[in-house]
Amino acid sequence: MIGAPLPLTRDIVLIGGGHTHALVLRMWGMSPLAGARLTLIDPSPKATYSGMLPGFVAGHYGRDDLDIDLVRLARFAGARLILGAVDGIDLVAREVHVPGRPPIGFDIASLDIGITSAMPDLPGFAEHGIPAKPLGRFAARWEAFRDEDGPARAVVIGAGVAGAELAMAMAYSLRGRDRNGGVTLLDHDRALAGTGAGARARLLAELSRQGVTLLENAKISLVGAEGVQLADGRTIEADLVTGAAGARPADWLSQSGLDLDHGFVTVDSRLRSSDPEVFAVGDCAHMVRNPRPKAGVYAVRQAPVLLHNLRAAVTGGQMRAYQPQKDYLKLISLGQKSALAERLGLTLAGTWMWRWKDHIDTKFMRRFRELPVMAAPVLPTERTLGMADALGDKPMCGGCGAKVGRATLRGALGPEPAPAREDITPLPGDDAALLTTGGVRQVMTSDHLRTFWGDWAVMTRVAAIHALGDIWAMGATPQVATATLILPRQSNRLQARMLAEIMTTAREVMGQAGAAIVGGHTSLGDELTVGFTLTGICRDRVVTLGGARAGDVVLLTKPIGSGVLMAAEMQGQADGDWIAAALEQMAQPQGAASRILVDHATAMTDVTGFGLAGHLMNICEASGASARLDLDAVPLMEGALDLATAGLRSSLFADNRASLPEMEHTPRADLLFDPQTAGGLLASVPEAEADTLLGALSAAGYPAVRIGVMREGPPRVVLT
Template identity: 45%
Template sequence: MQQPQQPVLRDIVLVGGGHSHVGVLKRFAMRPEPGVRLTLICRDSHTPYSGMLPGYIAGHYDYDEVHIDLRRLAEYAGARFLRDEAIGIDHEGQRVLCRSRPPVTYDQLSINIGSTPRVETVTGAREHAVPVKPIHRFNDRWQTLLERVTHHPGTTRIAVVGGGAGGVELLLAMQHRLRRELADRGRDPDELAFALFTRGEVFLPTHNARVRANFRDHLRARGIAVHTGTDITVVDAGRLQDANGSWHEADEIVWVTNAGGAAWLRDTRLELDDDGFIKVGDTLQSLSDPRIFAAGDIAHQVNHPREKAGVFAVRQGRPLADNLRAAVTGRPLTSYRPQARWLALISTGDRHAVASRGELCLAGDWVWRWKDWIDRRFMARFNALPPMAEDNGQAPATSRVALDKEEHTQAISAIAMRCGGCGAKVGATTLSRALSTLRPVEREDVLVGLHAPDDAAVVRVPPGKAMVHTVDFFRAFLDDPYVFGKVAANHALGDIFAMGAEAQTATAVATVPQGLEAKVEETVFQMMTGAIEVLNAAGCALVGGHTGEGQELALGFAVNGLIDTEGDGALTKGGLHPGQALILTKPIGTGTLFAAHARLGAKGRWIDAALESMSLSNREAATCLREHGASACTDLTGFGLLGHLVEMTRPSKVDAELDLTALPLLEGAEDTVAAGLLSSLQPANVRLRRAIRDQGAWVDHPRYPLLFDPQTAGGLLAGVPAERAEACLAALHAQGYRQAAIIGRVREVGEALEPIVLRE
């Protein structure tokens, strides 16, 4: 996580990962604006480049070649990446409302979310058609369609509705790929029948007659039926009906028309056109709210209306970035006028393309190679990122952000040397506002809790219970305070669950970087909202804490738990027995993945999967393990798998055998350790290698370094009777611990000093 040298003075929030916004991120990466924080809110970590999507469908490119890794690009730009979806705007509060997280505040907001299929305007289209837009969701639909067609023999009729360049290009790419897939499987490619439907009298209506004639020849030569002047009004299972009442058979229907603005925009105060697109002026600002900008397909530039084409979104990136920068620094904005004519390179699916611009028409394999060169060069701008600049220790640049008098005073205070001790606490008013909406779970045994005016909590210990205490604290490893709060709470609760205890109360301690009071308040609110969601789900009441200012965002909890004084008591590390199976409930690899992420060496989807695992509570897993006879348990954290297993073997007076091939790994972890991207704690953990018998024989194994990888909010490691291990594993999988695995077994203590034996 990059730490800003300047306190945050203004927030620019980007909603959507479209082509304009990737341009904004790259320009701010090349020239950061001191005091300005960028935040990208996007549902997916990887955004497709529309110009290469047909080539991907045709099989000429793989997934990573046609997708921009937004999480990685945001990290490079020093921007926060929030993986979520916007669903509304609070104009008065200047907040973006999100589907799965607290609202995000902004000073300037930009929207670049593309268009949305308006399938509701045609009866049955939502249920029976596959919409192409938004294209970032199309990949899953395409993979499903590809699976159905290639694995179900028999005639398949595929219809594409939409006669623009997108529909024609997609249809030709699909035909090329699917026919080749069938041929490779020894099936007759003529099992497939393709048809194009368009309400217009011609297809490719915005291109010249020579371009249309060229594609007419391609469609005819490849046996594709073209239905012009055919307005589809009803979509049913396996068929389409046009406005004349005629039915057309179609087993698969792809929808490439009738796109409009996202439905949630209608509930905002933004001025929209008839299709639901945001009306913007020459500066790309909304006509109804100058704090909000829009670009790409979602924007309708009223003075310069243009076709919805990716070229305009790409070209808008620079003026959008410059105007956002001007808006937060109080400088005049500049007007942007899109070009009247543009070059379109339209592929035919088979490494052949047609160039179209005005009356120009050029065609050939060389045009496809030209297009391929242009597309790859564009993608390299965002995926082949130059090395990140090292901190040279120079004083931070002076911020150009325009501030009012009160903000100026706060900014000076934030930059100046701060007091220590209690003088470093976050102000009472700021803290009370941030915490006022938090609602900890109510427990009868909490007598004085979070919202009481007292100096400490008062908690009753129920009869027949013993207290279990633990504490954890660490600095933020990602720029999303809400998700960080969830992970930190999960991490702290792990020790309680590992001992078979019930979480009762938690006390928080946090440090927050200095800044304007509103920015500090927002960070505390986001972080503690995430934490309290996890604590409440565990039945654990947040009863108090301490929040101070510091250089880095950090959070920890002192957690109290309860366990029965009668019966089995606590699950300790010393309860392993020979013959037991060793079960691990979550995959490992968080240390190397986040070390790689900080150095731009991890794919965004790897980090997504890691965060999903880290956000998964160990509560149900602990119950399941105990129900299946677990006699010893621990949670994997900073010492890594080997360190925590050694902690179990010593007091249990046993040896243990680990199967390296059985270890559940987070996606990408093996790649990042192979690249030498390791956690800073790894060298300390590697000192425990002396606990491995015949250690020298394993040092070159690709999974060997992961034995020492420190985990954050890792899974539970437990000893379970061998005869109950498979049933336990099945139950864990059913409860959502999909990668839980039997990773080894407990052995009788041997004569060798080393307690750990490896195998594969």
């Protein structure tokens, strides 16, 4: 077929979002490789840039200035992003292990997981200290500490260049906020031993000028709640203790089967480990032929070589050797907007060095913030009328944003005919059918989602919870399910890997809900689609759309906004932290909420493709009542209002909005028409029971709120 996507045949898995991998992703997005499926695994949606950390601690940069948004970067590169911390690699099975999800298969893997400055052998540090690396956790802790009230005392363990930079930055920041209770820099040996004589003298003088107390040859016996105890009996009182001493590799590498040097992965000149299909770069790697210190400059310059060699590994091409430079320019922050530069024994310092360092750092970060906008496909010169309008001006959303609109569905399907069978009970407007089999009442439903997120395990989890929503909304207990999958074209090996991840996750989610997967159907297409057909066993009562009464309180168990968030993510305009939080909320099952509400709800539905307003209108129409909605009480996912205010909308928004054209047009009101994927339960309950139910829902972990009240009158939704 002309224009059909080319099949995928090789899996490349990048483990860790370090500087080298970040640059590889950017370059890959500029020139993708046909047939390669690229995956990035990292525990956080953002990677923190180490070069700007001292400037952030000093107050010269904001928290966001440090972050490389891996969600945006992965979308640009066409890579799937798996949010999780790797804890092992199986070189025989060719799998990467992440707790809480199925293994990830690979043909080629690359490690860029950095190092840690945690000190597990130092008593009390794990409980009372915070390592400077990984940087993201430290940056968050420092920000909270810095903004507290009153004098602050800090201790930095490790008087190398990194420790000295941190200590000077802390002293400068706390003094500027009138919180300077003292910053102490400790080292078990000689401070700044790795620097030249000239640079060391300048740095020692600057530490003194900034008011940092330096203790050399200080042996630490314990880190406690009150500070640091030294072996000689002295106690250094501290409100914050951090460690910048040395560099430790990830513990799981010792069980990887790869050759290591003091825990670091040994690599050859082509950046390959002892397993030729596993590469390693950045601080977690040790270059056997050309050992170099742990410095970001090497990680950055490894990126073009790694990109070339990854592509060569899956295309049969020739690999390149990486030749690290013998020395490099060291730019060391001095707390205030001043820096020291050292190279080949020459030392210079001053504000102009800071400006140079700031220029280098901000230029590096702009490479990830100002990603090139790839040109949209050009329409054929000769085409049918209306093609541009049907295509729209933005990508078609996935998830529930890809549904057919409410008005279109009603117009095409028309009035529902009366069932021809006596064992089917008509339920106008409900998504699930009510059946009677052998005296047992069952509900039956079907739902599927077009892919909206690259991690198939997360995608499957959300799709399963989304499909279960119709069962839970009627107060039924899930029974059996069949899976319907469309997989993108790929080799048999890649199909098997994808299917294993999907079905392992599906069985887990359905099993936890009390249902069993008994079969299904799989076919190939242009993109991934995951769907389920489900049955559920009814309890004593079936909750439908048609029982709401005037005076009932309207409750909602989840915030809304997933549609606009995922639409923005597809366009590279969403903050990665917002997306990670939204995925977590979408993956929250509603089974326990259903069990709490089932004996009390007069009407109930799940909020999905038609948006909160559309699904509340369904209750109004089925119940012959109206609803008064408190717009300010409706909970929103983080970032949803920012995106709506900026004018972003899901591709299904316009159809949903047309169903209630009289409602006010504001960004917050527009979110009532935002299509939700795996949304919360929307229930009307007697007013006398509302607070008790909200308490029970909160205790069960649901952010449920009261958002309105049912009224007498013709079916409509009115805002207050």
